[in-house]
Amino acid sequence: MADQAIATRNVPLAGRRGGSPAAILTPADPASRIALRAGAEAVSALSAALGVTLPVRPKTSASTGRRHALWLGPDEWLVIDEDNADLMAAAASSGVVHSAVDVSHRNTAVIVSGPGAEVAINSGCPQDLSLAIFPVGACSRTIFGKAEIVLFRTAEDTFRVECWRSFSPFVFGLLSEGAEDAAY
């Protein structure tokens, strides 16, 4: 009899640590995520089904506990559940027309925290991250060096940087450089 192969999950940035005293870099724990597209008429039913109100204003997010809905575009959201809940099933239970794609394993995230977090991210991202323009709870799809990211400010000195897993070594590396610079 052949040996049975057992698949184990390979976390993209497992074991990585980095940053500086000004900006600490921590790979985020695995989370479930969906890329959600829906028209305005489906927003309220999807919000009820997901248990988090889908934001309709640019650059805003909404959170219920450890579940977050991030506005990406006029009909597009990234929904993240840090407790790995089944978001696909939740969205499907809405009963309204929508598109949901499970991107839990496509994305990974780096948590950037510390007084130099803004500077570290601005080393590769052109957005104005001052608190007045990018307050706590703000989120945006944007660019970091050559990689597309979704930026989510979870506290005054903390950002969640979502990126595609194949770009994560690049993102982590460039963030490390930025974090070093932020220490000076």
Next chain:
Amino acid sequence: MLLIYCPYCEEERSELEFRNGGDAHIARPTNMAEISDEEFEAYFFLRDNPKGVIFERWRHVHGCGRFFNAARDTISDRFLTTYKAGEPKPDLNEKPKTGAEVETYEALEGAAQ
């Protein structure tokens, strides 16, 4: 760095987040199979390439992902206004709603000698 006002994100963002999408307001023929080669050439290939104001499609590709239209001066690279896809060509004599001054190399450093 150019700042471009996205009418969907409702704020100015760096040019790095955007991608040009060619001329705007090009009407696709509804009778594609019947038109002559010359008519197809005019629709598909021939563009005015103006020196001055041009109406273009842009996509906020590393942002909200939406296509929108912009009026841009091809000499100064100045964006005169931007507006949502599907909206008619704006009257450029009206004050543009974005209003903000766009930083160009020429404005900051003076015109090339």
